[in-house]
Amino acid sequence: MEAVNRAVEGCERKPLSEVVGDCVQRWFQDAFKEARRGDTAMMVLVSQMYHSGYGVPKNEHKGRVWMERASRFRSSAWKVAMKRPGYNASDSDSDEADDDANQ
Structure with a gap:
């Protein structure tokens, strides 16, 4: 246990926000x-990340380009373009059922 504590003391601590940013x-x-x-699936994810600016500078044009690529193989991709x-598209489908019930 003491060896672990000494190893941690030798490491530079970073703010959690910086660690999370690196992970994203x-x-x-x-x-x-x-x-x-x-x-x-990764095309859809990249599109969503570009659209929202998550892990990359926000760029709606690049998000749209990646969504167009994904939709060539998966027509349901557009359902989650702005999410x-x-x-996932399956998540979106369940949301549509909830929206229909609320109307």
Whole structure:
């Protein structure tokens, strides 16, 4: 236990917001690599991240381009175009049922 405490003392502590920011950027980079390889789900995720500015500077044009690519393989992609990153088409379908019930 003392060895762990000494190891932690030698490390520079970073604010949590900085750590989370680094993680989000790495998530975008990983998703972008997979999207470029043709993974449709990652194309949707990259589009959502560009649209919202999550892990990357906000760029609605690039978000739209990635969503167009994804929609060539998955027509339901447009249902989640304006949703937060990670929101799936199946999630969107259940929201539509809730919206219909509320009207």
